[in-house]
Amino acid sequence: MSESYFEILRPGINSTLQDLGRSNMNHIGIPFSGAMDTRSYLISNQLVSNNLNEVSLEFAYQGPHLKLKYGKTLCSITGNVTFRIIRKNNDIEEGNCYQTFVLESDDQIDIISTNKSVYGYFSINGGFVGDNFWGSCSTNTRAKIGSNDGKKFSINEKILLKQNKSIFNNKKLDYLNSKIEYIRVLKGTNYNYFSDEAKKKFLENEFVVTKLTDRMGMRLEGPKIKNIVNTNIKSEGLIKGVIQVPADGNLIIMLSDHGTIGGYPKIGVVISADYDKLAQSTPGSKIKFKSISLLEAENLYKLYSLETQNILNQIK
Amino acid sequence: MIKNISNLGDASAYCDFGNEVNEEINSNVISYFKHLKKNKINGITNITPSYNKLIISFDLEVINFEKLKDKIKKINLESIEKEEKKIVKVPICIDGEFSLDLKRLSNKLKITEKQIINSFLSKEYFCYMTGFIAGMPFLGNIDSNIRLYRLETPRVKVPKGSIGITEQFCNIYTFESPGGWNIIGNTPMKIFDKFNESNPVKINPGDNVIFYQINKNEFLKLNE
Numbered sequence: 001m002s003e004s005y006f007e008i009l010r011p012g013i014n015s016t017l018q019d020l021g022r023s024n025m026n027h028i029g030i031p032f033s034g035a036m037d038t039r040s041y042l043i044s045n046q047l048v049s050n051n052l053n054e055v056s057l058e059f060a061y062q063g064p065h066l067k068l069k070y071g072k073t074l075c076s077i078t079g080n081v082t083f084r085i086i087r088k089n090n091d092i093e094e095g096n097c098y099q100t101f102v103l104e105s106d107d108q109i110d111i112i113s114t115n116k117s118v119y120g121y122f123s124i125n126g127g128f129v130g131d132n133f134w135g136s137c138s139t140n141t142r143a144k145i146g147s148n149d150g151k152k153f154s155i156n157e158k159i160l161l162k163q164n165k166s167i168f169n170n171k172k173l174d175y176l177n178s179k180i181e182y183i184r185v186l187k188g189t190n191y192n193y194f195s196d197e198a199k200k201k202f203l204e205n206e207f208v209v210t211k212l213t214d215r216m217g218m219r220l221e222g223p224k225i226k227n228i229v230n231t232n233i234k235s236e237g238l239i240k241g242v243i244q245v246p247a248d249g250n251l252i253i254m255l256s257d258h259g260t261i262g263g264y265p266k267i268g269v270v271i272s273a274d275y276d277k278l279a280q281s282t283p284g285s286k287i288k289f290k291s292i293s294l295l296e297a298e299n300l301y302k303l304y305s306l307e308t309q310n311i312l313n314q315i316k
Numbered sequence: 317m318i319k320n321i322s323n324l325g326d327a328s329a330y331c332d333f334g335n336e337v338n339e340e341i342n343s344n345v346i347s348y349f350k351h352l353k354k355n356k357i358n359g360i361t362n363i364t365p366s367y368n369k370l371i372i373s374f375d376l377e378v379i380n381f382e383k384l385k386d387k388i389k390k391i392n393l394e395s396i397e398k399e400e401k402k403i404v405k406v407p408i409c410i411d412g413e414f415s416l417d418l419k420r421l422s423n424k425l426k427i428t429e430k431q432i433i434n435s436f437l438s439k440e441y442f443c444y445m446t447g448f449i450a451g452m453p454f455l456g457n458i459d460s461n462i463r464l465y466r467l468e469t470p471r472v473k474v475p476k477g478s479i480g481i482t483e484q485f486c487n488i489y490t491f492e493s494p495g496g497w498n499i500i501g502n503t504p505m506k507i508f509d510k511f512n513e514s515n516p517v518k519i520n521p522g523d524n525v526i527f528y529q530i531n532k533n534e535f536l537k538l539n540e
Contacts, residue, residue, distance in 0.1 A: 026362035026373070027349065028508075028517045029447035029490075133510060143450035144491070145510045189322060189330050234337055235454070237364030237371035237447075239328050260447035261366060261454075269325030272376055294381060297326035301376045 004071030004161040011154050012064040012111065014215070017128055017147035020053045021256070022136035029260050030145065032240060033138040036119045036215060036256055036279040039308050040078040043175070044123035046315045047076035047100050049167050054127035055137045055147070057159065060118050063111025064153065068103045073161060074168050075109070076100045079120030079280075083111040098173040117280040126164030142216060142257055173315050180277045182290035186297055188243065188266035193229040201225060202267060206286045207251060213283055215257040220287065224249030227265060235263040241270035241278075255279060271297040273304035317344060321388060323381045324371060329388065331370040337456075337484070341368045342444045346522040347393060357387055365521050366445045367454075402523045403440070406488070406503050408479055409535040414502035416478070417467075421498055424464060433529070435459045436500065441486060441525045446517055451490040451508025453519040458486055470496030477502040479527075488519075504530075504539035 018041065021034025035041035035058055045054050057064070063083065076098070077083055083095035088106035095101070095109070097120075103109060114120045130137025130147035137147045144150030153159065191199070207222035231247035238244075242254045244264035253270065254262075256279075268289065270278050281287060292300075317333070324330040331348065333341050342365075349365040352372065359378030364371040374384055410418065410433055422429045441455040458481055466482040471494065474480070478489040480497025487497060490508040507518045519525060530538070 023361040024363070026364045027446060027521065029450040029452055032362070134513070143510070145450070150510075186323065186325055189324055234335070234367050235445075235448075236366040236369040239324065239362070239364075239371065239373055241325055259449065260364060261445065262448070266324070269328075271325065272327050294323055294326060298376065298380055301326060305377060 002070040004073070005069050005158040006066040006161070007069055008064055008153055008155055008157050008159065009067055009108070010065035011152070011157070012059045013062050014060040015064045015153045016058055016139035016141070017055050017130045017159075018058040018138045019055050019130070019136055021138050022134050022140075022146075025134055026237065026239075026260050030134075030140065030143050031256065031258050031260055033140045033146065033215075033256050034136065035121065035138075037079065037121075037276040039276050039311070040119070041121050042308060043098070043173065043311060043315070044076045044078040044121040046312045047078070047098065047171050047173065048074050048123050048125040049165070049169070050123060050125065050127055052312075054123065055130040057122040057128060059111055059120050059122065060114065062113055063120060063122070065108065065110045066159070067108045068105055070105050071161060071164075072102060072104045072168075073164055074100055074125040074170075075103055076123050077111070077120060078123075080115045080117045081111060081120040082113050082115060083109060085109055098175045100170045100172070102168055102170075116282065118282055119280060124161060124164070125167050126162045129160035129162055140257055142259075171315055173311070175311065180274070182288050183274050183278050184271045184292050184297065184300065185243065185268035185289050186271060186294060187291060188268045190229075190233060190265035191267060193227050193265045194245070194267060195226050195228045198226045198228075203289055203291055206288050209281050209283050209285050209287060211283045215255055217255050217258055218253040218278070218281070220251040220253070222251070225251065225267065229265075231265070232263050233265055235261050238262045239269075241272070241275055242266050243268040243270065253278065271300060273297070273300040317393065318348070318370075318388070321385050326381070327376050328371055328373040329381060329384050331372065331388065333368045333370070335368060337367040337444070339442050342442070343522070344393075345370050348391065349521065351391060357384065359384070364447070402520075404519050404523055404525050406505055406507075406519075406525055406527050407530040407534070407538060408437075408501040408503050408527045409530050409532060410501040411532045411535075414478075414499075416499040418500050421462070421464060421500070425462060427461065432462050432500065435462050436481070436486075437527055437529060441527075443519050443521055443523045443525060444485075445521050446519065449489075449491050449493055450510075451517045452487055453507070453517075453525070455486040455519075455525055457484040460484075464498055466496035467498065470494055474499065475502065477504060479503060502535070504535050
C-alpha cells in the first residue's frame with residue numbers, strides 16, 4: 001500500500017502542525033509554542049480517538065484545501081469553522097465542526113474560514129507525521145524548528161499521515177464556544193511603573209485587537225498607557241500572556257511563539273484560564289481587562305480544567 | 317541572593333535578585349538556574365534566567381505559586397557546587413562587508429577602527445543569558461571606551477552570524493533578524509544547531525567567551 005498523505009492544493013494563511021508544545025527550552029530562546037487554543041485542539045484529538053498530545057493541523061483565518069492521496073481516515077474539525085468536503089465523484093458536502101467524518105483517497109477537504117475566531121484544528125485518527133524537536137512536533141516559524149522544517153505549509157507540499165488504527169467510529173459533540181466578556185488579568189511585576197490614571201485606563205477602557213497579531217504576539221490599540229518610572233527595564237524573561245507596554249504606550253500581549261526575553265515593563269498577565277479565548281480574538285474585536293487575585297485565577301483555572309475534562313468525557 | 321519572590325501571572329514565579337547588572341548577581345541567578353535544572357521540582361515547565369531575575373514557570377495542574385515559593389525558599393545555596401567555567405572561543409571576521417557599523421562607531425567614539433577591534437578582542441566576556449531568539453547569547457562587559465547606544469532606527473534585517481555591541485553588552489545574531497545593535501563583525505561559527513539535541517547552543521548562561529580575529533578566507537573555509 002502506498003503511503004497516505006494530503007496534497008496541499010491551497011496552504012491557507014498560517015497552517016502549521018501543533019501539539020501541546022515544548023517545555024524547558026525557554027532559557028535558550030525557544031518558547032513553548034503549541035496549539036493556541038488548547039481546548040479546541042484537545043477536543044479535535046478526542047473526537048478521532050487519538051492521544052491528547054497527538055499532532056494536529058492548526059490553521060488561522062483561511063484554512064488549507066487538501067486532497068487525500070491513498071488510504072482512508074477518520075477526521076475532525078474544531079473551532080468555529082466553515083468547511084466543505086468534496087468527494088471524488090464531485091459531490092459536495094457541507095462540513096460540521098465537532099462531528100467526525102471519513103475521507104477516502106481522492107476526497108478533498110476545503111477549509112474555507114474560521115468565523116469570528118482565529119484558529120481551528122484539523123485532526124485525523126493516528127495523527128500527522130511531524131518532526132520531534134525536544135519532545136514536541138510544534139512548528140515554531142521564528143526559530144525554524146519543529147515540523148515541516150519550522151515553516152508554515154506551502155502549496156504543493158505533502159502532509160504525511162501516520163498509520164491509523166482503522167477506527168472509523170463517528171462521534172459528535174454538542175458544543176458552543178462561550179462568549180467572553182472580560183479577559184481577566186493579574187497585576188504585572190511593573191504595575192507601579194504606571195500612573196494612577198494609566199492603571200485606570202488599563203482596567204476601564206476597551207482595547208482593539210490590531211492586524212499586527214500572530215502566533216508571537218497581539219498588539220492592541222486604545223488609550224495610551226503612560227509610564228511614570230521608566231519605559232525600559234533590564235531585559236528579563238517573558239512568558240505567554242504577559243502584557244508589555246513599550247514607550248509608545250500601546251499594549252502588546254505575548255502569545256505562544258513569543259520572544260523569550262524582553263525589556264518593556266509588564267503591566268499585567270492574562271490568566272491561564274482565559275488564554276484560549278484571548279488567542280481566538282480577531283483583529284478589530286474589542287477587549288476589556290479585569291484585574292483579579294491570584295487565588296481567583298487559580299480557582300478559575302481549576303474550573304477551566306474541569307470543564308475541559310467534562311467535555312472530553314462526553315465524547316468517550 | 318533572592319530578594320523577593322512574587323508571582324508573574326498564575327503560572328510563574330518571579331525571583332528578583334536586585335536591579336543592578338553585574339557578574340556577581342548574574343552568577344547567583346545562574347546558580348539557582350543550574351540547581352533547579354539538576355534537582356528537578358515536579359511541575360516546572362520552564363526556567364528563564366536573565367541579568368538579575370529568574371522566572372520559573374509551572375504546570376498549574378501539578379503545583380501552584382505558594383507551594384513552589386516554599387520550595388525555592390528552602391534551596392540551600394551552600395550546597396550548590398561552583399562549576400569550572402567553560403571558555404568558548406568564537407572566530408570573528410571584521411572585513412568590510414561584515415562590520416556594518418565599524419566606521420560609524422569610529423566616527424562617533426573618535427577612536428580608530430583598529431582601536432575598537434583591539435579593545436573588543438582584548439577582553440574575556442561573560443554570558444549573562446541566552447534568548448530573545450533561539451541561541452542568542454547576551455555577553456558583557458565590553459570596555460567602557462567602545463560603548464554606544466543602539467541604532468536609532470533598527471535594521472529590518474541583520475545578517476545571521478552578526479556580532480553586535482550596545483552599551484556594556486555584546487551579542488551574536490543566531491538567525492537573520494531585525495535588530496538595532498552596532499554590528500562590528502560576523503562569525504561563521506554555528507552558535508545554535510537545532511539538530512544537536514543534547515547541546516543545541518554553543519554558549520550557555522555562565523560560560524565565558526573569547527573572540528579571535530579571522531580573515532575572509534578563513535571565514536569562508538569555516539562557513540563550508
